[in-house]
Amino acid sequence: MSDDAGAPILTRTAVVQTTNGPVRGYAEGGLQIFKGLRYGAPPVGPLRFKPPQKPAPWSEPAVAIALAAPSMQAGVDPTAPVGQPQRSAGTPATPGEPPASEDCLFINVWTQGLSDAKRRPVMLWLHGGGFANGSGGAAMYDGEALATKGDVVIVTVNHRLNVFGYLHLAELAGADYAQSGAAGMLDIVQVLEWVRDNITAFGGDPGNVTIFGESGGGWKVSLLMAMPDAHGLFHKAIIQSGPGLRAAKPETATQTARSLMEALSLAPDDIGALQAASSEAISGAAATVVARLPADQRLNGFSPVKDGTAIPGDPFIPTAPALSADIPLMIGTNKDEATLFMIGDPRFGSLTEEDLAKRSKASAGDKADALVALFRELHPDNGPSHLISDVQTAAGMWSGSITLAERKAAQKAAPVYMYQLTWETQVARGRLKSPHALEIPLVFDNVEKARNFVGRGDEPQVLADQMSSAWLAFAKTGDPNADGVPAWPAYDAETRATMMFDLESQVVNDPNAEVRAVLQG
Numbered sequence: 008m009s010d011d012a013g014a015p016i017l018t019r020t021a022v023v024q025t026t027n028g029p030v031r032g033y034a035e036g037g038l039q040i041f042k043g044l045r046y047g048a049p050p051v052g053p054l055r056f057k058p059p060q061k062p063a064p065w066s067e068p069a070v071a072i073a074l075a076a077p078s079m080q081a082g083v084d085p086t087a088p089v090g091q092p093q094r095s096a097g098t099p100a101t102p103g104e105p106p107a108s109e110d111c112l113f114i115n116v117w118t119q120g121l122s123d124a125k126r127r128p129v130m131l132w133l134h135g136g137g138f139a140n141g142s143g144g145a146a147m148y149d150g151e152a153l154a155t156k157g158d159v160v161i162v163t164v165n166h167r168l169n170v171f172g173y174l175h176l177a178e179l180a181g182a183d184y185a186q187s188g189a190a191g192m193l194d195i196v197q198v199l200e201w202v203r204d205n206i207t208a209f210g211g212d213p214g215n216v217t218i219f220g221e222s223g224g225g226w227k228v229s230l231l232m233a234m235p236d237a238h239g240l241f242h243k244a245i246i247q248s249g250p251g252l253r254a255a256k257p258e259t260a261t262q263t264a265r266s267l268m269e270a271l272s273l274a275p276d277d278i279g280a281l282q283a284a285s286s287e288a289i290s291g292a293a294a295t296v297v298a299r300l301p302a303d304q305r306l307n308g309f310s311p312v313k314d315g316t317a318i319p320g321d322p323f324i325p326t327a328p329a330l331s332a333d334i335p336l337m338i339g340t341n342k343d344e345a346t347l348f349m350i351g352d353p354r355f356g357s358l359t360e361e362d363l364a365k366r367s368k369a370s371a372g373d374k375a376d377a378l379v380a381l382f383r384e385l386h387p388d389n390g391p392s393h394l395i396s397d398v399q400t401a402a403g404m405w406s407g408s409i410t411l412a413e414r415k416a417a418q419k420a421a422p423v424y425m426y427q428l429t430w431e432t433q434v435a436r437g438r439l440k441s442p443h444a445l446e447i448p449l450v451f452d453n454v455e456k457a458r459n460f461v462g463r464g465d466e467p468q469v470l471a472d473q474m475s476s477a478w479l480a481f482a483k484t485g486d487p488n489a490d491g492v493p494a495w496p497a498y499d500a501e502t503r504a505t506m507m508f509d510l511e512s513q514v515v516n517d518p519n520a521e522v523r524a525v526l527q528g
Contacts, residue, residue: 026205230251335421426507
């Protein structure tokens with residue numbers, strides 16, 4: 008059905024009362040959907056760089072039927088020469104999504120019922136993009152399929168990123184800005200508080216909340232597991248290709264803040280002028296600062312800071328946080344994470360042995376030669392380009408995920424489940440193999456929304472059926488065992504049982520044991 012202008016006419020939901028005011032969304036395909044639902048006051052003016060505040064209450068029903076603005080995007084190009092503030096476009100906007108804005112504290116909700124006395128598991132998704140880019144409104148994150156398949160409530164989040172979420176001003180501006188380096192993470196805590204206070208009206212169970220995220224979103228999950236303000240607000244956690252072992256050092260973050268003030272031609276303590284500056288000026292200055300960093304530091308040039316309060320310390324160094332010892336965890340990676348970051352290099356596929364030696368050394372240090380030798384044996388068909396990916400993947404997300412899982416399992420308080428996606432997409436002439444983010448549309452059961460990534464044919468849906476079922480089972484019970492998936496035991500440092508997701512998935516104990524031994528040796 009459409010109106011005279013050709014735009015679709017939406018069937019509105021009943022009005023839902025929230026702690027901030029009444030809201031209504033739209034009904035579609037058996038779901039009640041709310042998009043662009045405000046959870047925080049606009050973090051602008053005197054609220055810029057500060058912990059989030061609740062919005063001013065409203066009395067008339069707020070209409071939540073369209074995506075709201077994502078955070079300002081950093082768009083830093085990690086391939087730009089050091090010192091040159093060249094910028095990429097950041098994460099591509101979703102069709103219908105408004106331009107990025109500092110006024111970005113919004114969520115999206117999908118549910119099968121409103122105030123129906125049914126307590127559904129809640130799955131709260133934290134987007135990737137490092138701490139620089141991203142949006143909860145991306146098409147791959149659409150919650151329709153997962154909410155329908157599992158009868159769960161899906162929540163996706165927009166929150167402050169990059170310089171607007173993680174500019175550490177504690178040493179420059181005093182107590183009022185003591186938590187500015189964690190503001191974007193505190194936005195997420197406020198979402199969790201909103202879920203606690205309101206999700207029952209959306210058919211959800213505030214006592215059964217799973218936080219899950221990929222890449223930077225996985226790092227956010229890691230941090231939340233160590234944040235006192237988040238304690239008790241979630242009950243299960245999933246980290247996809249984003250193990251967060253540490254947070255930024257306050258000393259380094261303070262120097263970054265000084266560099267920003269210098270780039271803005273402001274005195275280090277002139278916070279009033281900083282607050283008065285336009286978001287465009289701040290973004291431009293931040294891009295200049297980040298462009299001067301080494302390439303491997305640019306994506307997270309402004310990232311959450313262990314300020315001693317909001318983030319007391321490194322979340323998984325030297326051990327897993329006692330705060331979340333009782334939280335079941337699922338964690339894993341994809342076999343060829345690094346190809347997604349390499350595919351934009353015009354030389355990918357024709358990189359040389361010299362490139363292999365140089366880039367492996369940069370990723371793995373003195374372990375590079377041993378890793379390259381091992382991967383030549385394990386993957387004899389791989390040339391230098393894919394051997395570089397092997398080393399970067401193993402030394403980065405794979406190794407970090409194993410370390411995090413080991414430390415979590417050592418607490419012997421809640422189970423850990425490890426996975427690896429080994430199925431390969433055939434897009435890009437098969438060069439991507441099993442890249443970073445490939446699991447996202449499979450987990451969300453959004454194959455048709457991501458054909459340009461997962462490829463054609465029936466194979467992607469075979470993986471989606473398995474992975475979405477496992478994620479839903481974990482959200483419901485803390486155990487990912489589900490119909491259509493082989494028996495999946497918990498992970499420990501003795502057996503290292505790992506679910507290898509493929510057309511015919513299987514559990515393998517200690518996969519790539521020789522590689523792990525080199526990395527941990």
